[in-house]
Structure formats: C-alpha cells, structure tokens
Amino acid sequence: MRLFHVASDEEIKNGGTTDIYFVRTKRILEAKGLASKRAYAEVTASNLPKGYGWGVFCGLEEALRLFEGYRVNVRAMAEGTVFRSHDQMGFKVPVMTVEGPYGEYCVLETPMLGLLCEASGIATAAARMRKLAGGEKTLLSFGIRRMHPAISPMIDRAIYIGGFDAVSSLSGAKIIGKDPVGTMPHALIILMGSQVEAWKAFDEVIEKDAPRVALIDTYYDEKIEAVMAAESLGDKLYGVRLDTPGSRRGDFKEIVREVRWELDARGFKEVKIFVSGGIDEEALVELSEAGVDGFGVGTSISNAHTIDFALDIVEIEGRMVAKRGKLGGRKQVWRCRRCVQDLVKLITEDPPKCPKCGELMNPLLKEYIIDGEVVQNLPTVDEIRNYVIEQLKMIDSL
Numbered sequence: 001m002r003l004f005h006v007a008s009d010e011e012i013k014n015g016g017t018t019d020i021y022f023v024r025t026k027r028i029l030e031a032k033g034l035a036s037k038r039a040y041a042e043v044t045a046s047n048l049p050k051g052y053g054w055g056v057f058c059g060l061e062e063a064l065r066l067f068e069g070y071r072v073n074v075r076a077m078a079e080g081t082v083f084r085s086h087d088q089m090g091f092k093v094p095v096m097t098v099e100g101p102y103g104e105y106c107v108l109e110t111p112m113l114g115l116l117c118e119a120s121g122i123a124t125a126a127a128r129m130r131k132l133a134g135g136e137k138t139l140l141s142f143g144i145r146r147m148h149p150a151i152s153p154m155i156d157r158a159i160y161i162g163g164f165d166a167v168s169s170l171s172g173a174k175i176i177g178k179d180p181v182g183t184m185p186h187a188l189i190i191l192m193g194s195q196v197e198a199w200k201a202f203d204e205v206i207e208k209d210a211p212r213v214a215l216i217d218t219y220y221d222e223k224i225e226a227v228m229a230a231e232s233l234g235d236k237l238y239g240v241r242l243d244t245p246g247s248r249r250g251d252f253k254e255i256v257r258e259v260r261w262e263l264d265a266r267g268f269k270e271v272k273i274f275v276s277g278g279i280d281e282e283a284l285v286e287l288s289e290a291g292v293d294g295f296g297v298g299t300s301i302s303n304a305h306t307i308d309f310a311l312d313i314v315e316i317e318g319r320m321v322a323k324r325g326k327l328g329g330r331k332q333v334w335r336c337r338r339c340v341q342d343l344v345k346l347i348t349e350d351p352p353k354c355p356k357c358g359e360l361m362n363p364l365l366k367e368y369i370i371d372g373e374v375v376q377n378l379p380t381v382d383e384i385r386n387y388v389i390e391q392l393k394m395i396d397s398l
C-alpha cells in the first residue's frame with residue numbers, strides 16, 4: 001500500500017500520470033494505423049507570468065529521464081537557459097522539441113509539461129530574487145514546508161539553480177550535493193524555556209561549522225533579544241534571524257535598522273541580520289535597503305507561478321501542420337550572446353546576425369536524445385547555477 005498520494009518513478013515513466021484524452025488519442029491512432037506517423041512537436045510558452053520579462057528553463061534533466069528509452073529525438077536549450085517567450089521579431093521561442101512516431105510519446109506530454117512548467121516557474125522566481133538581491137545578499141530556501149514533501153528535492157534543486165545560496169531541506173541539499181543550511185525554530189526556544197539557554201545549547205551541541213544564527217523574535221522586542229544574543233554568544237554569534245509575526249511587524253524596515261544600530265553600537269558590526277516569513281520580491285528590495293544581509297524565503301518561491309508551457313505538433317512527416325496560434329516547421333533559436341537576444345528561424349535557414357549588434361548568433365537548441373539515447377553529458381547543478389548567474393548579469397531587467 002502506498003503511504004503518500006504520489007506517483008512512482010515507474011508510473012511517471014510509463015505515462016501513468018497522463019491525461020485520459022492522450023490515452024484515447026493513442027488508441028484511436030493505433031486503430032486507424034496512424035500512430036507510427038512521425039510528428040515533430042515543440043514546447044513554447046505563449047506568455048510568461050505577469051511582470052516577467054524572461055524565464056529560466058529548468059526541469060530538463062528529469063524530462064530527459066522521462067523520454068530516455070523511447071524511440072524519440074529530443075532537442076532543447078541547456079538547462080538554466082534564460083529565455084523569453086517571444087524573440088526580437090515577436091515569434092514564439094521553442095525551448096524544447098520532440099520528434100518521433102507520435103504514438104511513441106503521445107501520453108508523455110502531460111508528465112513532460114509538469115516537469116518543465118513547475119521547475120521552470122520555481123527557478124525563474126528564484127532567479128528574479130537573485131537579480132533583485134544582487135551578489136551580496138544571502139538567499140536561503142526555506143520553502144519546502146509549503147509544498148508536498150515528495151517534490152521537495154525538485155523544488156530545492158530548482159531554487160538553487162535559480163541562484164539561491166543554500167537550501168534547508170535534507171533531501172534538497174542531497175540532490176544538489178551540498179550541506180543543508182538553517183538556523184533554529186521557535187520550537188527550540190519554547191522547549192528550552194529561554195532564548196539564552198536555547199542559543200547557548202545550540203552553540204554547545206551543534207557542530208562548529210554550522211553558523212550560530214540566533215532567532216530573536218520569540219518573546220521580547222527584536223532589538224532587546226539581539227543584544228541578549230550578542231552578549232550571550234559574543235563573537236561566536238554569526239547572525240540573528242527575525243521571523244517576526246505579522247501582528248508585530250509594523251514598520252519592519254525600522255525594526256531591522258534598530259537591531260543594526262544596537263548591535264553596531266555595542267561593537268557587533270560583523271553580526272549578520274537575517275529575516276524570514278512572507279518574504280517576496282517587494283519585501284526583499286525594501287529590507288535589503290534597510291540593511292538585511294540574508295533572507296529565508298519560502299512560499300513566494302516554492303509555490304511560485306508555473307511557466308505556461310505547451311507542446312504543439314508543428315510538422316508531420318515533413319509537412320507543416322501547426323494549429324492556429326502556433327508556427328509551422330522545424331526551427332532553431334539563435335542567441336546573440338552579447339545582447340542576450342534571440343531570433344527564431346526555420347532549421348533550413350543560415351545562421352543569422354544579431355539585428356542589434358551585428359554579431360553572428362549561436363544556436364540554442366541542441367540534440368539531447370537521439371532515438372531514445374541520451375547523447376549529451378549533462379552538467380552538474382553548480383554548472384547550471386553558474387550559467388544562470390552569468391546570464392542574469394547580462395540582462396538589464398526583470
């Protein structure tokens with residue numbers, strides 16, 4: 001008996017999570033002898049979430065695992081590629097393509113889209129926060145408690161790829177090959193019955209390489225508890241965390257400034273200030289200006305908008321067949337690395353020059369699977385994250 005309401009690897013791989021209308025479509029095509037028709041389909045986003053100028057393509061590694069072993073060919077942008085839904089001419093940008101006997105991959109559309117839509121949504125939300133925070137601020141993923149635990153590894157992987165510095169979950173840290181990072185919950189202070197006893201117990205019991213970050217909003221005013229923490233741990237105190245309840249937040253920027261002042265006035269200039277609880281893009285910008293050094297972000301990224309990808313057949317047996325709203329034919333996406341701008345061209349056309357700077361552009365869609373076999377060495381999660389951060393430096397807007 002299954003404990004949790006989640007699909008197994010096998011179920012996902014075999015199309016067991018697909019939509020019924022794909023199962024029926026496959027049966028009809030088989031009955032009519034059409035299931036072996038070679039269809040070329042592409043993944044595009046008709047639009048991005050409101051206010052998003054770009055997205056981060058994420059989830060490719062899992063999508064390749066889904067298609068591996070099926071008689072299909074898959075081309076895609078590298079995982080972590082920053083993409084826009086439309087190119088400089090307004091044409092939709094394909095981020096991935098699948099080609100093969102349609103009956104071979106018909107039922108995999110649903111799981112494939114699920115893998116790309118959610119991971120890309122989370123990675124994009126994380127990357128937007130990284131862009132807003134710049135390189136100085138510490139961004140910690142505290143959000144898996146808001147989502148089904150079965151997908152916490154995927155969530156934390158996407159958040160790390162988006163540019164966050166660390167994740168709090170054991171399973172998320174394992175999948176990115178890092179140590180989990182965290183401070184202390186209110187529960188520790190409540191159980192110890194005293195803030196000072198709890199902070200000291202943490203310092204006494206927990207391994208020395210775990211930063212000593214004292215939670216300072218449990219019972220008294222934050223600035224009082226900040227001074228108590230500094231005086232009780234001295235130079236062992238790495239930081240303080242404010243997770244102030246909404247009912248007490250008032251002008252949270254002012255509270256942060258007061259904590260900074262009281263710590264500095266007593267010589268604790270090195271002590272970092274972390275905040276968590278309801279942190280979204282707006283709060284991140286405001287609190288960064290107030291002097292916050294690090295953020296524990298939860299819901300606003302772990303439960304981020306998905307990217308509205310769709311898969312559409314645009315060619316069958318070499319004949320262009322796109323439905324209304326989609327563009328027929330096999331395409332390549334060309335990127336100007338200098339301007340981080342794209343042009344979509346038919347695959348038969350010559351490499352274009354960037355309309356903006358005249359640079360020769362580079363193809364983004366690469367072959368990942370040929371006839372069911374993965375033909376690329378996939379990058380490490382750190383290589384993907386570095387690729388994202390490099391691109392974020394090149395683009396000038398959110």
Ligand code: PCP
Nearest residue numbers: 142185186187276277278279297298299
């Ligand atoms: C929460 C916990 C999470 C934060 C807030 C995420 O605080 O610290 O990491 O919040 P968000 O989803 O609003 O961004 P508490 O619920 O007070 O939990 P704890 O005492 O365990 O820190």
